[in-house]
Amino acid sequence: MFSVTPQLFFLMGLSPVICIFLAIWIIKSSSGISILPKAELIKFAFIAYIMVICSLSFFPVAYDTSLDAPQYTPQNFNLVPFHTIVGVCSVFFAKEFSFYYKVSIFGYNIASNLFLFIPLGFLLPSVNKKFIKKSLTAIFSILFSCIIEAIQYAETSFGLAPGVGADIDDVILNLLGTLLGLIMWISFYSSKKNLLQKG
Known part of the structure; x- marks a missing residue:
């Protein structure tokens, strides 16, 4: 049985988001492009919020790794x-x-x-x-x-x-x-x- 908790999903997703934002920030700075810290922080907060909603809505997920699972059971x-x-x-x-x-x-x-x-x-x-x-x-x-x-x-x-x-x-x-x-x-x-x- 493989299980993904909301906390695990959030942490797994947040790490690459932080890396991407830092990379974009470094590229813009090195290229002489003006950066508005407030605007960037708001964008980051929005993405982090969407991730929180997804974490709470879709997880925990438990996936049975056996060959006969999962089975479709309409709800x-x-x-x-x-x-x-x-x-x-x-x-x-x-x-x-x-x-x-x-x-x-x-x-x-x-x-x-x-x-x-x-x-x-x-x-x-x-x-x-x-x-x-x-x-x-x-x-x-x-x-x-x-x-x-x-x-x-x-x-x-x-x-x-x-x-x-x-x-x-x-x-x-x-x-x-x-x-x-x-x-x-x-x-x-x-x-x-x-x-x-x-x-």
Whole structure:
């Protein structure tokens, strides 16, 4: 059995990214090309963030190296909008469940999908100002989320990551988190611009 943990994937991926950024920095410096450290750091933060999302979404993965594995076992997935959200909310307000169980279910199904994508909405316009447009940011978030859900479904179907399903509500929550991050970015830079003008 071969297993890849989120931490292992992140560390394996981060090392070459750091090397590539350093190599580009050295080449630009030696060629006399001006380097904006803030812009480069933002790009690095964006790539590192994407790697964190991929690490948490796709791993751990356990691959059975025996000849008769993995086997294809199709899993159910939810394509009904708000079905999971309503179900989690009904559990949260039900009296028969413990408070710890309610918080864990709410955190795993709703809060995690919402808050994990707030940095995406904040980083996208920082990397490229075109993403100030809510429609463009929304399209990127939806496509990115759909790719994640498709890969998770494939992993579960082939027994690589049991317990991970595909849910349209995850895409909805990811989108809301991204737009919230974008609103925070707009508010932050609007406030910063106003302070500079007053100063």
